Structure formats: structure tokens, C-alpha cells
Amino acid sequence: MKKVLYGLLLSSGPLFSQGIQNGHLSGNFQSNSQLYYEDANLGITSENLPSEKFLINSFANLLYTTSNFSAGMRYEANHNVLLGFDKRYNGEGITYRYTQFNKDGLDITLGNFYEQFGSGMILRAYEERNLGYDNAFDGIRLKYSPFKGLYLKSLIGKQRLYFDKAEGIVRGFDGEISLNESFESLSDIKTQVMIGGSFVSKFQKDLDPIFILPENVASWASRFSIYHGKWMVGAEYVYKYNDPSATNNFIYKEGQALLANLSYSKKGFGLSLAAKRIDNMSFNSDRNLSGQEVSINFLPALTKQHTYALATIYPYGTIANGEMGLQADLNYKIKKGSLLGGKYGVGILANFSNAYSIHKSPINEDTAIGASGTLGYTSDFFKVGDDKYFQEFSLEISKKINRKLKLIGTYLNTHYNSNFIVGYGNYGMIKAGIWVLETQYKLKPKHSIRTELQHLKTAQHEGNWAMGLIEYTVSPHYFLAIQNLYNYGNKINKTHYPNISAGYTKNTTRFALGYGKQRQGIFCVGGVCREVPKSNGFSLSITSSF
């Protein structure tokens, strides 16, 4: 059978291509490699120093596109996978391939695809290659727009699990309508209204020796957004029927999630407010996996995403079993020529966010909260729980002094509850204050120097940190950066993390060579930001696209 298929494919090649000529082939390539040296402080000791010494993650995508047809594939080769990635990524193969065609408004995808319904809290398949995250579907997706403003999507498939697929079958449907686009009588009014709804269900056989588990787990979501001039208000609510899993300790409680946003913005001023409540909303393609690798949904962390090295030491991650939180974000530009603004104006960014546990009460006197095989607990929707998970305030002020010099000052105050947030274990509430001063100086056209001075002060966990960075760039091709993080407040181990990196960019091809120690986190030098795993030694990163 395989041979017949193979023959057919080969013989149909020329025929097939005639029907889809005038197409374009494009693609990209990325390779990150690392030569490792032992480093006890980073947890790279002789016991787990990779015997290969040299590890590499690489992939390439090829896409073929015509006006109404596209096909693509990705080949991955990890020999062996970099430290910090799951070992199940060791190996090579075609991990993504699809064909898609569009006829009379019907858009059909066969094979692998990424998808998001609404905000993603009910369904989101996505990739973050540099973090080793990829939960792409393998299946069929249809998209159809029967008339302007109405968009329907349906899909069925299994999710990627490393070089394999997760057990569960996911089925989903989503509809969204823009009232103003769909009804002519509304097309001219200032208020824009959008409503949408989704239904997602998962099937997984019940082989549990103790519990009778639901083999089909259904969930639904509804959402709206209203835009009126400078205002926007929107919300999404998700409900999931009982779904006992390793993450929720096999309780039979339903799950709920609510995310609401309000924003106002005009020239030089932007304010956004967000609130969320998440209760038992882990939704996995395999109920027995407690990790994130085959999540059907995506629960966004409503906190600011930082890029300064010391500000990324205590990041928040959503607690899927239950949390409530708020965020306020302000972006303001003090006008040029005003008393405070000076000649060039002043930029101000302020952010406040927090996250608390949800209130939980036992279902009856004899049952502990969250006991396996029970309904778990009851929860008052509007009542905040006793535990504070996270809180952060940040303020960033940027000021252009003259044509050559720009200063950016940042202050962060973080409360990070390590007993609950996945990351560091039980250090209790870690309270940290972080100061950053960044300067950007133009030496001459196309030559610039950028420096960062950072300090983190905390009495808990690993104590104080200091950091310095100097980066020299020559547009459009070269950069050289030297940095050092110093954990001088650490009582056990005062560690330096020196790192030197240099790079060359030509159009879409970029080489970056690094040497030194690297903490895990977002690494922003040489004009790009990317997630990097911890390492010690030489690194080489090559990216290209055409």
C-alpha cells in the first residue's frame, strides 16, 4: 500500500505542479549549539555534564505557497537536545507537515496546524521553539466564512508530544461574528461589537483501575468585545465539565475561567485594566500528564513580561488549579516642549499586577479539600483566598537628553511566593526590589554604545544581585556585548555569570557566538530577544530565512 502511494505521489508530481504553478518556495532555518563545561553552581556537574559535551538543536521549515494552496514541512534534528530541554526531544524527523487549500471561501488544512479560539483559555496550540514548547495538532481543520463578518472554524486532531502524539483526541468548534460587518444597518455606527463562542471536547479512554473517569470531557466558552472610539471592553468566560487529572489530583469538580479587559487610549496615553479568575482549568490531551506539554488551552499570566536580566529572575507563571488577579498598565508620553517633557518629551510606563489563591471550602465535614475521587471543594466566585501568590509594581521612565544620549530608568518591586509558583521550591515569600539604569549613546552615525546597570535587593532566597552590560553595535551588521551577573548576596555561593557575545547580521541571516555562563531566561542582546536555557561554555546560534 505504501509503495503504491509512493508511486502515485511521484508520478503525480509534474501533473500536480502544473495546477499550482506560479507559486513560491520559502523557508527558514535555525540552529543553536553549545559546547558545555562543568559548573556546579548552574547544576551542570560531572554527573550530568552531557557525555557528548556538544549539543545542538536545529530545525528548518519549507513552505510552498500559491494563491489558494500551500504546503509546508519542518524537519528537526536535535543531536542531542540542549540542556534545559526535555530529553524526549532527542532525535530527528519531520515533526510538522501540512497542506492547505482554499476554495469558494472554504479553507481546509490537512496535517499539522496551530490554532487559537478566543483568548486561548479554551483552546490554543502554539509553538515556542526556543523554550522547547510545541503542542501542534495533527488532524483536520476547516475554516469557513458564509458571509462577511461571520467566521467559523472546526477542527479534530491529536496534539504533538515530543516526537510522538498525545493519547487524547481533541474536537473543537468556534464561531465569531462582527455585528458591524455582518449587518449593513450597523456598518456606519461608531460602536463596534464582536461576539464569539467555542465548544471543545477531548476523548481519552478510561483505563484507571480505581476511578470511573469521564472519557469525553466537554468545555464551552463565550466572549465579546466592544470598541467605542478610544474605549475597549472585552471578556471571555470558559466552563469545563468534570475532568479528573493528575494536575487537579483527580477531583470531579468543574472548571471555570474568566478574563476581562478594559482599555482607554489616545495619542500619547494608554491605560489598560485586566482581571481574571481561574478555577481548576488545567485542560490536557492526556489526563495523566501533569506538565504543560500537551495543554489544550492556554492560561495567560496577567503580569508584565520583563526583559532586563535581573527582572526575569522571579517571573510569575499561572497556577491552573486556581488563582485570581488584577493588572493595570499605563503608557504615557509627556509632551515635547512642556515643563516636564523638555525638548524631546518623556516616556512613562507603569504596571501593577497581583495574583491570589481562590477561596476554597470543603464539600463536607469528612472530606479534605481537594481529596481524590471527590468533588474537591466549593468556591465562592468573588471571594479571594488566603494566599498571596504574586504582586509586582514597576515604573519605567525614558528620557532623550540630546540627539546622542538616551536614558531609561526602571524600578520594580516584586513579591514572589516560591511555595506556590513553580520555580525555586520553598523559600516562602521572596520580596525583591530591582533598579535598572540603561543608557544609549550614539557615537557617530550607525555606531552606538548601550549600557545597563542593574541591582536586585532581597533578604530571601539567593540574596542580592548586581549586573552590568556594555554593548557596542555597528549598524547594520555587527554587535559585541559583554555582561556579568554577580550573585554577591548569596550566603553559600557568590557566583559570577560573565558572558561575552558577538554577532553578525546580513539581511535575514544572523550568526551569534557566545562564551560564558548563562542563566535561564530571556536574553536580549544584539538587537533581538530570545529565550535561552542555562549553560556554561561556547554557544553558536545561526538563523536564516528566505
Next chain:
Amino acid sequence: MKKTLISILFILANTFCFAQTKNTTLPSVSIKSIEGKTINTDSFENQGNPIVISFWATWCKPCAKELNAISEVYDDWQEETGVKVIAVSIDDSRNAAKVAPFANGKDWPFEIYIDANSDLKRALNVNAIPHTFLLNANKEIVWQHTSYLDGDEEELYEEILKL
């Protein structure tokens, strides 16, 4: 597996022989406007003048630097070349609601879109942001560049002037 690879390559090779060799045009992908409307990239229009598409995100500092730098000289660029800049944010739902306030707060005069599912990013083979494309009058991609270093906007402008 090997056979699948060979057949796919064979088809691609075959197809390639028949395909005309011209610049890649902008792929047709649906993204969202900051008013939440679904917009197809086919509708990107600048009356025969060049279009710049720049990928960014609210958390990406080099991206903001690039867009700030272009913003400062945008009036002059438009006057001389009629160029239009389209800034496509790849922020996911963690930050998507902040995109409009962020862009407005920075006072950026660009058309802003959100590619929350990274569909356009994938279709254009973007590895990392910032990544900038230059499109000619026929909406063909004539130049692209990854990363932003201080002064890179001058190279972009030289490319725009060549059109």
C-alpha cells in the same frame, strides 16, 4: 519516513521548475486589527507606494526602539517616498489587550495589527523579532532584515529609495 521526504522534495522540485522566478509576494493570511476586526493581508494597500511590515511585541525592546526610530522620521519618509509602515504585533492573549494602549501611548503613526496565533509570522518564516519586510508596488517582498541595531532604519530607507 525517508520516502515521504523524498516524495515531498520531488514534488517541490517539480513544482519549482514550472514556477516563475519572481519575488515572493505577501502571503494571504488573516490577522486582527486593533479594533478586533478580522483583516486579510490581501487588503494591505498603499496605492502603488512601498509598504514596510515590521513584526514586534510589547515586551520586545529592540522592536520598540526600531518603531520609535522610524516614528521620528516617518513624516519625512512619507513625504519623499509615500511609504506606509504596518506594525504587526505577535503578542498573545497575555498582552494582546495592551497592544493598542501601548502603540497609542508611544504615539506611533503606523497601522497596527495583531497576529495572536502567529499565522503571518509563520507564513513569512520569521525566526525572531524584530523582523522587517519591504514590499514594492506589486506587494512583492524585495528586502527583509532581522534584528534591530541603532541606525538600521537608515539602511531600510536606502532600500525604500531604490524602489
